[in-house]
Amino acid sequence: MTVGTLVLLRHGESEWNAKNLFTGWVDVDLNAKGEAEARRGGELLKEHGLLPDVVHTSVLRRAIRTSELALHAADRHWIAVRRSWRLNERHYGALQGKNKKETLDAYGEEQFMLWRRSYDTPPPPIEDGDEWSQSGDPRYATLPPELKPRTECLKDVVARMLPYWYDAIVPDLLAGRTVLVAAHGNSLRALVKHLDQISDEAIAKLNIPTGIPLRYDLGPDLRPTVAGGAYLDPEAAKEAAAAVANQGK
Template sequence: GFKVDVAYTSVLKRAIKTCNLALEAADQLHVPVTKTWRLNERMYGGLQGLDKKETVLKHGADQVLIWRRSFDAPPPPIEEGSEFDPKKDVKYVDLDPKDIPTCESLKDVITRVMPFWEEVIVPQLKAGKTVFVAAHGNSIRAIVKFIEGMSDDAIPTLEIPTGTPLVYLLDADLKPISQDLTVDPLKFGRYLGDAEKIKAAAEAVKNQTKVG
């Protein structure tokens, strides 16, 4: 078991629940948790409220693949006043409206996440703390891209298996340390669990947009 010193999560309930469940399972509910919108999942704009298969049926598999697999192609922006418009959400009342995205590409998510990584998480790591982050596929991709040094072309294809802990060991300069049992394409991060089950979970995420 890992001893966690500090935890970070998004302001979305699924990540908050995951964070709480993980800390409870580790008997570490006393660990301070910071919630931030910067760790939120990607803002899918006009696609909000649709599940992945509904999105394929509405927009076509080819277009959805572009949105999912492109580094810098955002979906259409959300309609102002929509029930899913984040500007109407009480979670964001303290944010400047211009900072609230109406849609995001993966590149936009990285731009949103990295200031929090650099200004908040990195100082904790430099202080020798063990940091736990409970976030979402795309906000985790942002952090993984930085740690692993993955290219803009490679990172959109990385599947993050749901609910599977991913562990990085960093040296004093915050460079990743090689570990056994890494799963391609990761060179440094190690998932906790059975390797075959992890690969199957990643494949399941990949197949979520397939219809029929």
């Protein structure tokens, strides 16, 4: 039995994805390719008759704009919207604004992959005065200091994302709504890790492609009826996930 349908959508390619820069909480926009990916994501929703009743996004422009472009393409631009910092990308600490290839060359593959994909090793924290710090950003002004990250590992993202999952997204699912979550590579990896109960080691190998909707039907225990869900364009998803895995190389 299915109690709810969840659709995960990583934003389309951003200006910094294209430049191969660590982005994290830096609020960069989509580029033209990313806008087209977002529209295509919406067309896929429409073609599959997978029409969201509500959308949850991060508070970052690339996820917000992706949701708007996709929902417009699916003729669902009018549905209810909720946003939370808890769906933000992983805070990439002092790596924010740094080039991935240069970082790999400077620190070596082991350290690079530890920062990028290990479950519990965060990059060094960002300084408040850093050009790419969010310390003065008004959208986080009311966050208690202990919740405001200066860096995060995936484990930290799971911990700050789960309260939003249970408090905001699960009630929508249990009310029978089809729920779209438009977010980021690592905040979606955190959610998929939880849903599919992926081990701390195995999650390192999971990469989420930009702009391709991933459908999960959830049973009464809020676990997927099919492990891993189903991408609406599985071939494109496979290719694009491999490209994410190879970033920096």
